[in-house]
Amino acid sequence: xTYPVRSAQRTGARVLQLLHDTGHAMFMxxxxxxxxxxxxxxxxxxxxxxxxxxxxxxxxxxxxxxxxFTGMILALQTGLELQRWGQEEFIGSxxxxxxxxxxxxxxxxxxxxxxxxxxxxxxxxxxxVSEEIAALEVMSINPNRFLVMPxxxxxxxxxxxxxxxxxxxxxxxxAVVGATQLGVSFSAYMDNATQxxxxxxxxxxxxxxxxxxxxxxxxxxxQGFMTTEGAVGVGKATRRSVVISFLIILIVGYMITRLxxx
Amino acid sequence: xxxxxHVTKRLGRKTVLDDVNFExxxxxxxxxxxxxxxxxxxxxxxxxxxxxxxxGTITIDGEAITDxxxxxxxxxxxxxxxxxxxxxxxxxxxxxxxVALPLREHTKAAEEEIIERxxxxxALLGLDDAWDKFPSDISGxxxxxxxxxxxxxxxxxxxxxxxxxxxxxPVTSRRIDDLxxxxxxxxxxxxxxxxxxxxxALAVGSRIMMLHQGRIVENAPPEDFIRSxxxxxxxxxxxxxxxxKGKWEEFRHE
Numbered sequence: 416x417t418y419p420v421r422s423a424q425r426t427g428a429r430v431l432q433l434l435h436d437t438g439h440a441m442f443m444x445x446x447x448x449x450x451x452x453x454x455x456x457x458x459x460x461x462x463x464x465x466x467x468x469x470x471x472x473x474x475x476x477x478x479x480x481x482x483x484f485t486g487m488i489l490a491l492q493t494g495l496e497l498q499r500w501g502q503e504e505f506i507g508s509x510x511x512x513x514x515x516x517x518x519x520x521x522x523x524x525x526x527x528x529x530x531x532x533x534x535x536x537x538x539x540x541x542x543x544v545s546e547e548i549a550a551l552e553v554m555s556i557n558p559n560r561f562l563v564m565p566x567x568x569x570x571x572x573x574x575x576x577x578x579x580x581x582x583x584x585x586x587x588x589x590a591v592v593g594a595t596q597l598g599v600s601f602s603a604y605m606d607n608a609t610q611x612x613x614x615x616x617x618x619x620x621x622x623x624x625x626x627x628x629x630x631x632x633x634x635x636x637x638q639g640f641m642t643t644e645g646a647v648g649v650g651k652a653t654r655r656s657v658v659i660s661f662l663i664i665l666i667v668g669y670m671i672t673r674l675x676x677x
Numbered sequence: 678x679x680x681x682x683h684v685t686k687r688l689g690r691k692t693v694l695d696d697v698n699f700e701x702x703x704x705x706x707x708x709x710x711x712x713x714x715x716x717x718x719x720x721x722x723x724x725x726x727x728x729x730x731x732x733g734t735i736t737i738d739g740e741a742i743t744d745x746x747x748x749x750x751x752x753x754x755x756x757x758x759x760x761x762x763x764x765x766x767x768x769x770x771x772x773x774x775x776v777a778l779p780l781r782e783h784t785k786a787a788e789e790e791i792i793e794r795x796x797x798x799x800a801l802l803g804l805d806d807a808w809d810k811f812p813s814d815i816s817g818x819x820x821x822x823x824x825x826x827x828x829x830x831x832x833x834x835x836x837x838x839x840x841x842x843x844x845x846x847p848v849t850s851r852r853i854d855d856l857x858x859x860x861x862x863x864x865x866x867x868x869x870x871x872x873x874x875x876x877x878a879l880a881v882g883s884r885i886m887m888l889h890q891g892r893i894v895e896n897a898p899p900e901d902f903i904r905s906x907x908x909x910x911x912x913x914x915x916x917x918x919x920x921x922k923g924k925w926e927e928f929r930h931e
Contacts, residue, residue: 549765556782
């Protein structure tokens with residue numbers, strides 16, 4: 416067999432595998448979405464609440480630090496440039512609009528993908544290689560209801576809430592830098608911020624956060640379920656879940672921005 | 678009860694099951710033995726359709742399961758309890774919650790009744806004191822017993838055991854053998870045991886089938902299996918210091 420034929424065969428096989436994996440992930444998402452109606456039913460309530468707690472409360476510390484410093488860096492970099500032109504009073508709007516539209520949901524998604532998403536992939540991956548998923552199937556317990564749905568609910572609910580938290584802290588971080596480094600008072604900073612940041616910016620940002628939550632759940636759970644090769648495979652699945660989530664978040668983030676702002 | 682009819686399965690380029698035909702009758706303890714990679718666990722996974730054959734038919738209680746939809750498959754799987762090689766207990770649940778899981782998922786029983794049934798089952802398997810422990814806190818032998826308790830809690834018609842004695846010391850292995858025998862006698866269920874431990878196979882089996890490179894090389898009651906003229910079987914018996922001059926009854930535990 417000639418090299419071009421082998422190469423074409425390999426490419427074809429990879430494309431087919433990609434389509435198969437995408438189909439599997441979509442089916443898993445659709446089925447988990449159908450089961451959302453039972454999220455607080457007797458059988459799933461405990462797991463749903465646990466996942467809400469893990470996603471929301473346990474990520475707060477890292478989100479606090481990242482959001483605060485993102486706002487401060489943004490204010491300092493933009494403020495110094497604006498100060499050269501005597502326009503530092505616009506620092507409020509620059510920071511608020513950047514954070515609410517883009518940085519808030521984006522930073523939150525990256526943190527959650529790296530912390531919660533990787534943990535989901537590692538847990539489900541370990542369950543897959545240690546036959547726990549097979550055991551659930553044999554017990555006629557649907558893994559998409561038992562495991563995916565509570566995580567889907569948790570991330571879809573918590574991502575917008577955490578994004579609001581990131582937005583507030585980021586804007587406050589900017590205000591601190593404005594007041595201490597650039598001589599912009601808190602009231603002037605907030606006046607400027609509220610003058611330019613619109614409700615549309617907030618809602619588009621929250622919509623992005625919601626979509627990112629679904630992306631992280633789908634990618635992480637799917638990578639977990641596809642795990643093979645024991646402990647090495649779990650490591651690979653965890654890494655892939657973070658990388659793929661990052662890439663899809665970037666691409667989808669751009670598409671949503673384009674959809675609403677052009 | 679379980680019937681494999683010309684079942685063939687390939688994984689990649691390797692034929693793992695090659696035109697396999699056999700039948701397991703009601704109440705039997707059917708043991709599948711063979712070397713690693715012979716196709717034993719794959720055979721077991723086909724019975725509960727964790728894997729599907731490339732060709733051939735698998736029938737459970739007269740119903741072909743190869744093309745069943747999800748709901749019908751779920752109904753067929755309710756006939757089975759499975760003890761996995763690693764016990765496959767959910768790590769974040771304690772012993773009691775692991776055993777109670779099928780009851781909570783599939784019955785409308787009150788919590789008090791569930792706890793009562795689980796406690797009784799744990800007591801039967803000598804796990805009274807371990808109910809609040811997590812799988813990571815108990816020994817391999819205990820994990821297998823918890824796995825067995827979970828497998829039989831719904832009172833299935835068939836219990837599948839995947840390498841029940843692997844990774845266990847000889848004393849614990851013989852205790853697990855006794856549990857398999859006792860479970861069958863007390864609950865009157867059909868058992869399928871996959872193992873490479875011939876001592877265990879001879880202790881519990883009413884029939885022993887040996888797979889080699891995906892094909893059946895022997896399928897006989899233990900007294901005939903031990904005297905098989907098949908070279909692969911003889912070599913396998915000798916590798917575990919069992920000779921055809923020996924009496925298979927010696928492997929039965931009192």
